[in-house]
Amino acid sequence: AGVATLNIKTTTQVFNNLLKLHQIEGLRHGLMERILKVQSDLYTVHTSLGHNLDSIIVNVSHLETAAEECLSCHHRPAVAAELEELQRLVEEFKGALSFYITASANRERIDLLKKEAALLGNRLLYNTEQMSFEAGANIERLTTTALIEVERARWILFATLLLSGLVGVLVARHLSRSITRPTAELVHATRCIAAGELGYAIETQFDDEFGELASNLNSMSASLKSGYTKLQQEIAERRLTEAALLESQERYALAAQGANDGLWDWDLRANRIHYSPRWKAMLGLQDEQGAAPAVWLERVHPDDRRHLEAKINAHIDGQTTHFESEFRILHQDGSYRWMLTRGLAVREVTGRAYRMAGSQTEITERKKAEEQLLHDAFHDALTDLPNRALFKNRLQQVFGAAQRNGDFAFAVLFLDLDRFKLINDSLGHLAGDQLLIAVGKRMLGVVRPNDTVARLGGDEFAILLQDIRGLDDAIHIAERIQKELPKPFTIGGHEVFSTASIGISLHSAGHERPEQMLRDADLAMYHAKANGKARYEIYDARMHADTVTHMRVENDLRRAIERKEFQLYYQPILSLASNRITGFEALIRWQHPERGLMAPAEFISIAEETGLITPMGQWALREACSKLSQWQRHGLGSVPLTVNLNLSGKEFTPALLQQIKELLQEMDIAPGTLRLEITESTIMGEPESSAFLLHQLKAMGIGLQIDDFGTGYSSLSYLHQFPIDALKIDRSFVSMMSIDRENLEIIKTIVNLAHNLGMDVIAEGVEKPEELRILKQLGCEYAQGFLISRPIEADSVATLIGREADPDNHLHAGSLR
Ligand SMILES: Nc1nc2c(ncn2[C@@H]2O[C@H](COP(=O)(O)O[C@H]3[C@@H](O)[C@H](n4cnc5c(=O)[nH]c(N)nc54)O[C@@H]3COP(=O)(O)O)[C@@H](O)[C@H]2O)c(=O)[nH]1
DSSP states (O other): OHHHHHHHHHHHHHHHHHHHHHHHHHHHHHHHHHHHHHHHHHHHHHTTTHHHHHHHHHHHHHHHHHHHHHHTTEEEEEEEEHHHHHHHHHHHHHHHHHHHHOOOOOOHHHHHHHHHHHHHHHHHHHHHHHHHHHEEEEEEEHHHHHHHHHHHHHHHHHHHHHHHHHHHHHHHHHHIIIIIIIHHHHHHHHHHTTOOOTOOHHHHHSHHHHHHHOOOOOOHHHHHHHHHEEEEHHHHHHHHHHHHHHHHHHHHHHHHHHOOOEEEEEEEETTTEEEOOHHHHTTOOTTTTTHHHHHHTBBOOOOHHHHHHHHHHHHHHTTTSSSEEEEEETTSSEEEEEEEEEEEEEEEETEEEEEEEEEEEHHHHHHHHHHHHHHHHOOOOOOOOOOOHHHHHHHHHHHHHHHHHHEEEEEEEEEETHHHHHHHHHHHHHHHHHHHHHHHHHHHHHOOOOSSEEEEEEEEEEEEEEOOOSSHHHHHHHHHHHHTTTOEEEEEEEEEOOOOOEEEEEOOTTTTTTHHHHHHHOOOHHHHHHTSSSSEEEEOOHHHHHHHHHHHHHHHHHHHHHOOEEEEEEEEETEEETEEEEEEEEEEEHHHHHHHHGGGGHHHHHHHHHTHHHHHHHHHHHHHHHHHHHHHHOOOOTOOEEEEEEEGGGOOHHHHHHHHHHHHHHHHTTTTOEEEEHHHHHHHHHHHHHHOOOOHHHHTTEEEEEEEETSOOHHHHHHHTTTEEEEEEHHHHHHHHHOOOOHHHHHHHHHHHHHHOOOOEEEEOOOOOHHHHHHHHTTTEEEEEEOOOOEHHHHHHHHHHHHHHHHTSSTTTTTTT
């Protein structure tokens, strides 16, 4: 392009020179025309010669100027010299003409001058023509040169164009590769993305900025896709949530409708509450009635209002996550209804609650049921008296009062009805229940209103005497109870009498827990029972010591059974008709490793309480049978000896039948020689099952005797139904017989009764000859007591029987002791 430009510039310069040369040529032609004119004038002597001469001078002057201007066009210095010559010739021609014009009278001179001027003019013309000719040649040469330059420029331009085109193609190709393609791919990618093809990725690798752009676009596309996916998920979730919310709202509305709940919505800023029609209906209010909080709060029961308000305020203040309260509220009909209200506050970002809404459920029935349940939980179902739990609770409260006030005295009375089981079993459970109710009421009539009479279970009652002056007050109440209780109760048309054994425990510094007081009163009651019933005992520390002993005995008893520490002693039974020993009563003893030989009174009741009586009794039965069999095999006695064995109530079970059956099969015992002593209480406790067992035993050939007859509760109407062989008169009657006429009469009655029922009579505890004599007189068949012999070891039985058989050692009362 540069060369072409230079060429064009040169060519242009040539053309410019050519133009100037043409102008000079024009001037030359003008000059030549003037010269020719002057020549003609010269020969024609024309008056205008002078004027033409002036024109020639002007033309030469113009030519000179043009030539000067054209100096640069002529590269030949000769041209300039020619012009100078031409100028000189003009000057010379001008002088010659001047001489010609001014010549006078001399014709020759004028012709000479005329010729000289013509010659000069010709020479001038020639030179001018010559110059013109040279200029024409010059112009031709220059024109040729210019044309060549133009041609060259054309070629240069063509080459330039060709090169430019080639370069353009190459540049275009490069641009296509490095810009257009990636741009197109980018554009395509953006279109795809714009069209929704999120995640579209440019796979082509570019190493330049387009590569980075593509990578960024890919990342952008990927993140758009993941964002879109997430958005879609969120939208889906939101839709689900909205659907769930809608469903939940519908469900809630349905539930509220179904549950018959009222709704409320409290605008806390305006302090107005919208109550649903159901809410108002629940209180018997009309639909158009009020929207003020007072409609609600002022109706709440005075005892519940402060609590409700506190709960509302706590929730509004953000102290609770939700609001819930149960309260009574006034119905239009004047009654109070129990409501459960639940609610939730809506808060500003600052946490300030501006709205609270919730529901109201009527729970009156539930509350009643709860109250009933609560009542049932703390009251005895039969007597409606407080039960053990409530008693303990009240006792606990009183303990608290005593801790706060050192002068506060209180006591616990523990009552157990005497022989209640007998009444219950003989008159039936319904009668027993009525007796318990009646006893409860009677006790309530004895105590003060703030005292608590509770039924602890079975025939056990407890009374909490609060705020008493001391032990005397407690004793006074116990005595009043014992005075009132024996008064007859009319139960099912029968007159029933009841007494109670009472234990008293006065609160003392030693009592740390309420249970201790109850335990002590129970212990005292136990002692009252043991000491004869229908009485009261005041707890003292000794009783506790007895309990400890009791527990030790219990533990030792378990060991005694394993170690076989028991032994049977035998007390003779004398036939008053033959005055001979016909049998023995087997009496258990415990050879305690530390305490020595222990009497049954020290452990039988504990064995009964703990159930250890069963293994112990089984052992005694086997041992007694074994000895009896042995004695009979050895032919001791004039008649087959008999053995009496005591049975406690706990042993008197169907299992006994099986055991006796096996023993009789195992051992060779003469029929009717094994005799069982059962107390009246045991038989009368379960009269029907007792009758069954007694008949079964009788059928096996077992002799049956009622022990301690006269001390228990006998139903004479029942007595003849039992297959009893003999009645054993309790020693309490025998010992008093010779002193007290009344006891003698009792013995007479028992003897007559037994004989009337076809039974024998055995008198226990005969200690005096006088007693033996009277018993013989009364027709008593057998006697037993220290007068005849104390209980002896089994090994001594043979000796005793042997001595009795010795005619020289005649048996008389007391001789065997
Ligand atoms: N279930 C079982 N109970 C038994 C068994 N062994 C005895 N016992 C029961 O213990 C009670 C007391 O027996 P024990 O201490 O042996 O007293 C007996 C005699 O020693 C006593 N007795 C006899 N004669 C007199 C007397 O003249 N004076 C007097 N003060 N006491 C005397 O009486 C008891 C015998 O009485 P009883 O049984 O009513 O015939 C005892 O009563 C049984 O209940 C046993 O193995 N199993």
